Structures are given as C-alpha cells and as structure tokens.
Amino acid sequence: MNKKLLPIIIGVCGIGVLILGLTLLKKSPSKPQEPVIEEEQLVAADSSIVASVTWSKIKDNTIVLSVSGLKNGYTKVAYEVSYETQGVVQGVTTRPLDITGKDTFVRDDIYLGTCSKNVCKPHTGVKKVSLVLEFTDTSGKKSQLAKDFDL
Template identity: 55%
Template structure:
C-alpha cells in the first residue's frame, strides 16, 4: 500500500514540475521580434488626392486612435486598413477586413485600440510615439488604390 502511495505522489510531483516548466516557458520566454505582415503593395497606384486621411488620439478612450477619411464622394466600395507601430521593441499592428463604404462621403473609425485584449481584460501597448497607416481602397469598378503615411502621436 505504501508503495502505491509513493508511486502516486511521485507521479504527481513529476506532473507538477513538468507543468511548472511549461507555464514558465510560455509566460517568461523571450519571443523574437516579428514584423507585421506587409500590407503595403508597391504596385498599387496612390489614392485620389481629394482623399484626406487623419489619425488622432481619442479624447474619450485611453490608448485608442480615431481614423477619419474624407473626400470619398461615394466613389469607393470598400477600404481596408493596417496600422503598425513599435512598442517595447516589438512591432505590433491592427488590421481590418474590407469595410463597406457604399454611398459614403466620410468614414470614421473611433475605436482602434493600441493593445491586446483577452476576454474582458485589455492591456495597453505603452510608449507608442509613431504609427504607420496603410489604407487600401477599392472603387466601384473593383480597381484598388492605396494611401500610406506615418503619423506622430
């Protein structure tokens, strides 16, 4: 009987050690800096000069950006954006799926959060001073154009 208890306790101790090593490795390991997938397509022509893009910090939400695009004149079907930035030596980013612009003259996205969220817990990325914005526009004929600019925050 004592042998069985010893074997069970030994197995549990081994399981506890292995679990501790796995958790420690997952939480505290240094991950290599990875670049956000390149969204910029050099072959796309620039967007019409009538389009104005503004990116500002939100006045009502911490660590949140507001993207405003004006001058669309209902010519565009969709836009998709990528915002990339560096925080604590790691390149991070926010990308969107193509968003419907049908019939719109202005587009505003006021909830671009610079951080990560899991469930209801969000952790802001700190020290962001500059962001790069790339926006891909698709017009009503399916032709794509692009806007890109760096913004200081």
C-alpha cells in the same frame, strides 16, 4: 543447404532495397519549393483623399482614424495600422469595410493593445503610427494610401 542460403539472400535483398531507397532520397529535393506569391502592386489613391490619426479623447490607448474626400466613389476600405511599443512592432488590421455612398469614414475605436477574454493590456509608449489604407472603387479597382502620423 537452401536453409543456409535463405538468410544471405534476404540480407542481400535488404541491402539492395536500402541502397535504392537512399539513392532515391538523395535525388528528391529535401525541402519542397514554396510557390512564389507576387504581391499586388496598387496605384496611389486619389490625391483628394485625406486621412488623419489622432488619440481618442474618450477612450484610453485608442486612436481615431478619419478619412475624407471619398466623393462617394468607393465601396470598400481596409486599413492596417502599425506602431512600435517597447522595441516591438505591433499592428491592427481589418477586413474590408463597406463605405458605399460615403464621402467620409471614421473609425473611433482602434485600440493599441492586446485583448484576451475581455481583459485588455495597452501597448505603452506609442508616439508614431504608420497607416496603410486600401480602397476599392465602384468598378472594383484597388488603390492605396500610406502615411505616417506622429501622435
């Protein structure tokens, strides 16, 4: 008689474990909550800083970024350039670059396109760019300048 009850006992235990597992699964969140990341709110950069973006006269599909009025008061600058090409927003970003002791900053090699394995494909039809500059001053305080440019 014990041999006949053993499969029934195992079946009942299996169903119990299944019910317990489903109950615990329903109580746990299906998707872990993502941590909320607060964006750093930066103050506006000093009004004496002037930025300009123009097409390069030397390199095709390349823009020149010029920044002046830094008054040797900054240690780093990072930039983000975004633009629309064929209905798609594209962009170029950089890590912070050292500008310690400089009053001006010029970057003359910002290519508007994509490159892979030394083969570059230009993004065509760019008529306007949006620029965001993030400055770090000598005390470590950050500020930003945002501006749109027609090319």
